Amino acid sequence: MPPAESAPDLCDQARDLAENGHLKKAAKLYQQAVAANPRPGVQARALLGLAVVQDQRGDLAAAREAARRALATGDTRYAPRAAYHLALSLEQEGAHGEAARIWHRLLELGGPAYTAVARYGLAREAELRGEEAEAEEHWEAVLEPPPGDTGLSRLHAVTVVDAARDLAGRLLERGRPEAAAAAVERGLAAGEDPGLRLLRAAAHLERAIADAGAVVDPGPAEEGSGVRPEPHTSGAAVELLAGLMALRGEPDAAARVWRLGLDSGDRGASEAVRERLRRPFAQPPGQDGEQAPEPWWDVYLEEAVATASAPALAGELFAVITQMHSLLAVPVVEGEARPTVLRAAMEQALRTPSELVWGADVHADFRRRLSEAMGEDVLPEGWPEGR
Structure with missing residues (x-):
C-alpha cells in the first residue's frame, strides 16, 4: 500500500494519463491513491477521478460506486462534482428516482453554481413525472440571478443558458410565448447562445x-365595441x-x-x-392598350x-419542359426526316402535361384560342388524347 503522502502525486499522474487516453493505467493509479487512505480532500479527489475514468472506460457500476464514495466524504470541493457526475449518469441510465435523490443531496452541499445545477436536474425530473408546476419552480430558481453583484462562474452561466433554452422551448410548445421570451432574456443575460436567439425569434x-x-x-362585432379594420x-x-x-x-x-x-x-x-x-x-401584355384577359x-x-407550394409547381413545370424538350430534341439531333416519326414525337411531346392537374387546362386553352381564330371548334372530342 503506498503511503498517504504519495496520493496527491498519484492523482496528478493519473490525470495526465487520462488526458492522453491511457484510461486503464489512470484507473490503476487512482485506485492506489484511494488505497493510500489520504486526508478526506485528497481521498475525494482520487475517488472522483476514478469515477470519471471508469465512466470513460464504460464500467458504469465501478464509476457510480466511486462517485458515491466521493460524495460520502462531504468534501466541499469534490463532493458536489461527484454528485453532479453521479446524478447525470443515473439520468442517462433511466434511474430517475435515485437521480432525484442525488440532486436533492447536491442542493444540501451549497454553492450557487451547484445549487443551479441541482435545480435544473430537479426541474427535468419533475417534468418527467408530469409535475409542471413543481418543475417551473425549479426552473425559476435556476434562472434567478445571484444576490448583489456576484458574478456567475462558468458552470453557473452554462447551466443558466442551458436551462433557459430548455424552459423556453417547453413554454413555446405550451403556447406561452410571453413567458418563453422572458426565459430567453434571462438566459442571454448569463451568456450568448445562438439557440436562445433562435427561440427569441420563435x-x-x-x-x-x-x-x-x-x-x-x-370575432363577432358587438354594437359599440371597437372598430373593424x-x-x-x-x-x-x-x-x-x-x-x-x-x-x-x-x-x-x-x-x-x-x-x-x-x-x-x-x-x-x-x-x-x-x-x-x-x-x-407576371401580367401578360395586352394588345392595343387593352387589358389582357386573366391567364388560365x-x-x-x-x-x-x-x-x-410554389416550389412544387415550379418543379412540375420544369420537369414537363425538360421532358418535352427531350422528346423533340432526339429526332432533331439524329437528323430524322421521316414525317411519321417526327409527327409521333410531336404528338408525344404535346401529351406530356396531360397527367398533371393543370394539363387539361393547357389543352382547353389551346382549343379556345384556335376556335376563336377559326370561328369554330375544329378539334375532335378529347383532343389530344383521343385524337
Whole structure:
C-alpha cells in the first residue's frame, strides 16, 4: 500500500494519463491513491477521478460506486462534482428516482453554481413525472440571478443558458410565448447562445401570429365595441399571417388564412386580399392598350401561393419542359426526316402535361384560342388524347 503522502502525486499522474487516453493505467493509479487512505480532500479527489475514468472506460457500476464514495466524504470541493457526475449518469441510465435523490443531496452541499445545477436536474425530473408546476419552480430558481453583484462562474452561466433554452422551448410548445421570451432574456443575460436567439425569434413569431390573427379574425362585432379594420389593413394582415403560418411550417393553415380573407363578407377587404395574393404574378401584355384577359394558369398560381407550394409547381413545370424538350430534341439531333416519326414525337411531346392537374387546362386553352381564330371548334372530342 503506498503511503498517504504519495496520493496527491498519484492523482496528478493519473490525470495526465487520462488526458492522453491511457484510461486503464489512470484507473490503476487512482485506485492506489484511494488505497493510500489520504486526508478526506485528497481521498475525494482520487475517488472522483476514478469515477470519471471508469465512466470513460464504460464500467458504469465501478464509476457510480466511486462517485458515491466521493460524495460520502462531504468534501466541499469534490463532493458536489461527484454528485453532479453521479446524478447525470443515473439520468442517462433511466434511474430517475435515485437521480432525484442525488440532486436533492447536491442542493444540501451549497454553492450557487451547484445549487443551479441541482435545480435544473430537479426541474427535468419533475417534468418527467408530469409535475409542471413543481418543475417551473425549479426552473425559476435556476434562472434567478445571484444576490448583489456576484458574478456567475462558468458552470453557473452554462447551466443558466442551458436551462433557459430548455424552459423556453417547453413554454413555446405550451403556447406561452410571453413567458418563453422572458426565459430567453434571462438566459442571454448569463451568456450568448445562438439557440436562445433562435427561440427569441420563435417567440416573436408567435406574438406576431397572435396579433395578425386578431386582425384577420377579430370575432363577432358587438354594437359599440371597437372598430373593424380597413380593407388595406385586412389585406396586409392576411398576407402577413399566411406568410407566418407558412414560416412556422403549416402550409394548410396558411391556405386557410388566404381562403378566409378571400371569402370575407367585406368586398373591399376580399379585393385587397386578392390583390396581395396576386401581387407577385407576371401580367401578360395586352394588345392595343387593352387589358389582357386573366391567364388560365393564374388559378394554379393562386393555389401555389396560398399553400406555399410554389416550389412544387415550379418543379412540375420544369420537369414537363425538360421532358418535352427531350422528346423533340432526339429526332432533331439524329437528323430524322421521316414525317411519321417526327409527327409521333410531336404528338408525344404535346401529351406530356396531360397527367398533371393543370394539363387539361393547357389543352382547353389551346382549343379556345384556335376556335376563336377559326370561328369554330375544329378539334375532335378529347383532343389530344383521343385524337
